[in-house]
Amino acid sequence: MHLRSLPLLDQLPGAASDPRPLLLEIDLARGMAEQGPKDPLSALRQRNTPTLGHVLSGLRRAADDEQVVAVVLLLGAPIATTHADELAMALREVSAAGTRTVAFAESYGELIAGTLAYTLATACDEVWLQPSGSVAMTGVAVSVTLLRGALDKLGIEPQFSQRHEYKTAANQFSAPTVTEPQREMMQRLADSVMEWARAAIASHRRLSPEQVNAAVAASPVDADRARELGLIDRVGYRDEVYTTLRESVGRDGEVEQLFAHRYAHRVSSKPAEQLRRRRDPVVALVPVHGQITGGRSRNGGLGGRAAGSDTVVAALESVHDRDDVRAVVLHVDSPGGSYVASDAIRRGVQQVRATGRPVVASMGGLAASGGYFISMNADRVVALPTTLTGSIGVLGGKLVLQRALDRAGIVSESMGTHPNATMFSTLQPFSEDQWQLLDRWLDRVYDDFTRKAAQDRAMAYDRLEPLARGRVWTGADAVERDLVDELGGRQRAVQLACNLAGLDRERIRLATVPQVPLLERLRPAESTRSPAAVNALLPDGPESLLGAVAGELLGAALPGGALSLPWTLRLQ
Missing domain, CATH: 3.90.226.10 (2-enoyl-CoA Hydratase; Chain A, domain 1)
Incomplete structure (x- = not known):
């Protein structure tokens, strides 16, 4: 017999759960830490910044929870490339389990590149964009700055040795120009990341690689053009996203909104869960x-x-x-x-x-x-x-x-x-x-x-x-x-x-x-x-x-x- 099946555990304080449908949120504007702080003061300052691990834990648990009816991903703030990777994988698993996932952004890049934000958004079942926004899927760029000329003028002499031609950390000080091995390596890194983005977008949006390439070449595009190209599903404001989701479940007010990381904490802090895992x-x-x-x-x-x-x-x-x-x-x-x-x-x-x-x-x-x-x-x-x-x-x-x-x-x-x-x-x-x-x-x-x-x-x-x-x-x-x-x-x-x-x-x-x-x-x-x-x-x-x-x-x-x-x- 599993601990969770014991009637007594359901009577413990905090064991009863709110029966309302849950709408989980991931708000990237709140930031996302790699790990939590070790000292209490830092923990207090960062109490509203979730860790990636807690968000992923919440999504993993949500995939098996019928109470969770949808997950909303709110984009707009910068996010690390690998955090986007991890979130995209987790969102696809939630979607595969039958839970609706929706991405919303005021703009996927406003006078800045939005390739990463948009690629992450496509991991969701639906992609929304504010009417005034745009999709700036402009590709991947890698840049390097060489300081040798400035150091010469300052009288600073770089003396470095490396093994071998691709170990280019010191080149920014010692090389007057970008070397061919460095250029080759950097170009391949940019190409590889773009290949990942293109494959993900094509798969999730059911587009051909050629269609994705054409969209990249045309970017940035406004909301109407983005919908014509198949890059987004809906044009609307943030409040309309939530209204649509609530209406799909029932009367307004029946749905509880909860951050994904707080959902993970709520589930793991249940007495039955704690006793079972001890x-x-x-x-x-x-x-x-x-x-x-x-x-x-x-x-x-x-x-x-x-x-x-x-x-x-x-x-x-x-x-x-x-x-x-x-x-x-x-x-x-x-x-x-x-x-x-x-x-x-x-x-x-x-x-x-x-x-x-x-x-x-x-x-x-x-x-x-x-x-x-x-x-x-x-x-x-x-x-x-x-x-x-x-x-x-x-x-x-x-x-x-x-x-x-x-x-x-x-x-x-x-x-x-x-x-x-x-x-x-x-x-x-x-x-x-x-x-x-x-x-x-x-x-x-x-x-x-x-x-x-x-x-x-x-x-x-x-x-x-x-x-x-x-x-x-x-x-x-x-x-x-x-x-x-x-x-x-x-x-x-x-x-x-x-x-x-x-x-x-x-x-x-x-x-x-x-x-x-x-x-x-x-x-x-x-x-x-x-x-x-x-x-x-x-x-x-x-x-x-x-x-x-x-x-x-x-x-x-x-x-x-x-x-x-x-x-x-x-x-x-």
């Missing part, structure tokens, strides 16, 4: 978000969010002693960073697998270079079509500021005990011997990265290496080259983890680890394995002005270390 096995979610660094993780500040190897490895180790944890999903949204920190996290993944627990890597928007390094050893690797991954390569170097300081009248001098004590000083260039040292180190790291990638992906080295060389691939292209196992979002990753562990997806708890109670966080850590140590974050402390400026300059080229993504792709 003994369910756990699939642990370990997030790796931000630049990969050594030490502890950092939530933000001038350096941005960082995934510290100490924090991530401790989280992975925390599952070893938990009998209830049966599988792990490693959610990676990182441009990479430190080579040694990435290697430490990869080792942590290996150790979890050695306990017999499967590990599935779920790639978010970025899982490149160091982000790929920590993912490639998982039992299965899942990426979204627009994930930026690969970038199997390495770079290193510095910006020499001495001439710029001289021009500014600043006197600065470095002294050291040995010839290489000042090797990475920005006050002097590399010597010939130091260049050789740097190149030998880069060769060693590249060889280690590529050989481990070939081993982890069960590929011959001669097949893997041409796919490396620092080249960035979309998730769609990475799957075709066996760098990734399959396309899908975090929900698919959880399902795969359940399959590998022999679990029923409907009878598990998905829990971010470690979950440390507030009082436990306030206690001093007893060791590196104690919960307080695992959950510790570096403070977002003040930095000197010079350090902040130098960090911004160097961070653009080396966001977190030798294994880092060259640049950011923006869908326009």
Whole structure:
């Protein structure tokens, strides 16, 4: 007998549900966080900003709930490409279950590109557009800015080396023009993303690829023309969307409106649900978000969010002693960073697998270079079509500021005990011997990265290496080259983890680890394995002005270390 069938549970406070039909809403104007804040103050400030995970959970539950009669997606605010990927997949599942889904926007781009917003909208059964709006499905653009000319004028000398021709992070400082390998790679990324968008639009709107291409060429188009082209279903205002949906169900007022993430909370907080799940096995979610660094993780500040190897490895180790944890999903949204920190996290993944627990890597928007390094050893690797991954390569170097300081009248001098004590000083260039040292180190790291990638992906080295060389691939292209196992979002990753562990997806708890109670966080850590140590974050402390400026300059080229993504792709 299931717990939910016990009559007593229906009598508990909060167990009774509102019998009214539910109209779920996803309002992108409220923003969407990748994960919830760890501290209470931030949680209070962001209480009205849902996390992607909670929205996806609400949609997954809605697909099996007859009380949910429709889902409304309100577009207009910017959204991350991969968030759009995840939402589109979830909305299609809701639609396939027989629940009506409707997208509305005042405009799919107003004097800006609206390709991404419109592509997401087509995942819904109906697409609405305000009469004054337009569809600006203008395609995908990728841009890069080169600073070499400006640096020369300022007296700043870039000195970088990379492995190999596609590892172009430092090109924005050292290259006077866009190189052919960089141009080739960027063009392919844009083409791949557009292929994903075109295929999705054609499938969801029942259009041919040629019709989609014609619509892109004609964009932006007004509402009437968009309807003629088959891009939208209805022209109307937002209130008309809700009126139409209410009328399709019954009298006005009978339908309850509820955000999808609040619906997920309502369902999961029912006493019957909590009691039923208390003994369910756990699939642990370990997030790796931000630049990969050594030490502890950092939530933000001038350096941005960082995934510290100490924090991530401790989280992975925390599952070893938990009998209830049966599988792990490693959610990676990182441009990479430190080579040694990435290697430490990869080792942590290996150790979890050695306990017999499967590990599935779920790639978010970025899982490149160091982000790929920590993912490639998982039992299965899942990426979204627009994930930026690969970038199997390495770079290193510095910006020499001495001439710029001289021009500014600043006197600065470095002294050291040995010839290489000042090797990475920005006050002097590399010597010939130091260049050789740097190149030998880069060769060693590249060889280690590529050989481990070939081993982890069960590929011959001669097949893997041409796919490396620092080249960035979309998730769609990475799957075709066996760098990734399959396309899908975090929900698919959880399902795969359940399959590998022999679990029923409907009878598990998905829990971010470690979950440390507030009082436990306030206690001093007893060791590196104690919960307080695992959950510790570096403070977002003040930095000197010079350090902040130098960090911004160097961070653009080396966001977190030798294994880092060259640049950011923006869908326009």
